[in-house]
Amino acid sequence: MASSSSRGEMEKMGxxxxxxxKEQADLEVNLxxxxxxxxxxxxxRLDAAAAALNxxxxxxxxxxxxxxxxxSL
Structure with a gap:
């Protein structure tokens, strides 16, 4: 959640x-x-390997x- 100072800065943006x-935030979310x-x-894969070892x-x-x-086999 944005702090009040961040919200104030966002209100001043064009x-x-x-x-x-928004694009930067979307890229970060996708990453x-x-x-x-x-x-x-x-x-x-780790669970499958553990089961195979068992x-x-x-x-x-x-x-x-x-x-x-x-x-794959």
């Missing part, structure tokens, strides 16, 4: 300045949304298994 400020999506994707730990030792080398 339309072009306000549009530029934050992209970062959050990246974090969520990384979390899902499954591997439950298998009998010494038994051969095939392990995919990429996440």
């Amino acid at each position: 339309i072009d300045q306000l549009k530029a400020l 934050l949304q992209n970062s959050l999506n990246s974090i969520r994707t990384a979390t899902v 499954d591997l730990s439950l298998r009998p030792q010494g038994k051969k298994i095939l392990v995919p080398l990429t996440a």
Whole structure:
């Protein structure tokens, strides 16, 4: 929320300045949304890796298994 001094400064701005400020804020919001999506994707991959490791730990030792080398497999 804008403070009273920021609000006063915004009231003095022209339309072009306000549009530029809005565009800058929109860019920052988009960057934050992209970062959050990246974090969520990384979390899902980490959970999948943890589940795979858990499954591997439950298998009998010494038994051969095939392990995919990429996440796409």
